[in-house]
Structure formats: structure tokens, C-alpha cells
Amino acid sequence: MIILIIVLVGLCIASFIETTAYRVSRGISLIHPPSFCDSCQKRLKIYDLIPVVSYAILGGKCRYCKAKIPFRYLLIELLIPSLYVFIYLNYKNIYSFFLLSYLLTILTYMSMLDIDSGYISFIDIGLLYLGSIGLIVLSYIGLIPKGVSFYLYGALTGLALILLSFLIILLIKKKIPMGTGDLLVIPAVTIFFGFRGALTVLITASVSGLFIGIALILFGVVKRNYKFPMIPYITLGVIMEILLFQH
Ligand SMILES: [Zn+2]
Secondary structure (H helix, E strand, O other), X not given: OHHHHHHHHHHHHHHHHHHHHHHHHHOOOOOOOOOEOOOOOOEOXXXXXXXXXXXXXXXXXXXXXXXXXXXXXXXXXXXXXXHHHHHHHHOOOHHHHHHHHHHHHHHHHHHHHHHHHOOOOHHHHHHHHHHHHHHHHHHHOOOOOOOHHHHHHHHHHHHHHHHHHHHHHHHHHOOOOOXXXXXXXXXXXXXOOHHHHHHHHHHHHHHHHHHHHHHHHHOOOXXXXXXXXXXXXXXXXXXXXXXXXXX
């Protein structure tokens, strides 16, 4: 029963962050107009908005104009509930479950914004820090297993490595390599995973970013001077760490 509730809540949250990211990155109000097709602008009926189910019934196409619905919507609607359930089943502590689910949700949302607009606002970064503060408070009062210093080492490791790579790129390319937003995001993420976990997250992010980036350029999907979004790779690193190590 509890698993079913987690799946349903996960589906709703996935759908909510997809809509919010779509609207925020295009400067559309969150409330108005009601959901519409990106291609033919026709207003969508409530039964075309059921996560996963509608995508499957419609074969991934708009009911009216048959334009393809981006595959990533289905991917996120499958990924978010699955990860929630995985964390619930594998992490003994209920607060860890809430904290990690929160982190994954915000990162997935920010990944979509990063891909669509390359712009992350301070409100989004603030949402990440809200999670980090919650983590430290819960650790301090002893509701999660590890102590405050474990988490602070994670933040410091993230900060040190990102500053180091910043400096190296600055020295080689003689220009500022990334936005201050990226600089703020890293420690707020690695704080969740301690020293070793911070390394896993950042190494996974760098390696996957490098290979996927090269592949995208080779296959002509993006141009050589394309500004690669960083947050999707950080999110990939976080998913790896959660799946493999942090039980
Ligand atoms: Zn349409």
C-alpha cells in the first residue's frame, strides 16, 4: 500500500516539475493558460495529462496534430517514482528518504531548466540550499544516522574540486569557464554524500559529461561551441551514488 502511494505521489510530482520547468523556461505563467500542445497549441483534456498512461495510450503523439511528445517526459515520469521507491526500500531512515527524494526532485527540475534555457535562478538554487539546511538540522538533532561533520566534508570536497577545475580552465582558456550558479550548486549537492560520495558524484558527472558531450558533437546533435548544461550530469552522478553506495 505504502509503495502504491509513493508511486502515485511520484507520478504527480514528476508531472508537476515537467510542467513547471516547461513554463518557467519559456516565461509562461504557471497557472494560465491550462495545458496545451506545444505544436498545435490546442488545449489538452484532463485524460491526456495522466502521467505515463496518456503517453502510452497516445503512442507518444499529440491527439490532435500527431506531433511527437518529447520522450523525456515519459522518462521522467518513470524515473522519479522508481527512484522514490528504490530509496524507500533501501534506506532504512525515513528522513533520509525524504531528503534524498527532495534532492532528486529539485535536481531533475533544474536539469530540465538547464537543458531548455541554460538559466538557473537563485530561487532554484535556494531550493537546493533549503534541502542542505534541512539535512544539517536533522543531522544535528540526530534524526539521521551520520554526524554534521560527515556532511560538511561533502560540501567542502565539492567546493574544493569545483574551484580547482574553475582555476585550471581559467588558466588554460583565460576566460571564466562557467556561471556562478554552477559554482553554488555543487556544494549544495555534494553535502548530501560526504567526502567519498562527493567524489563519486563529481567523477561520474565529469566522465559522463565528457563522453556524452563528445558523442553529441560527433553525431552533429549540437555545435562545437554549444554551452553544455552541467546539472543533468550532476544529477546522473547523484543517481549513481544513491543506487550504488549510500545505503
Ligand atoms: Zn498538437
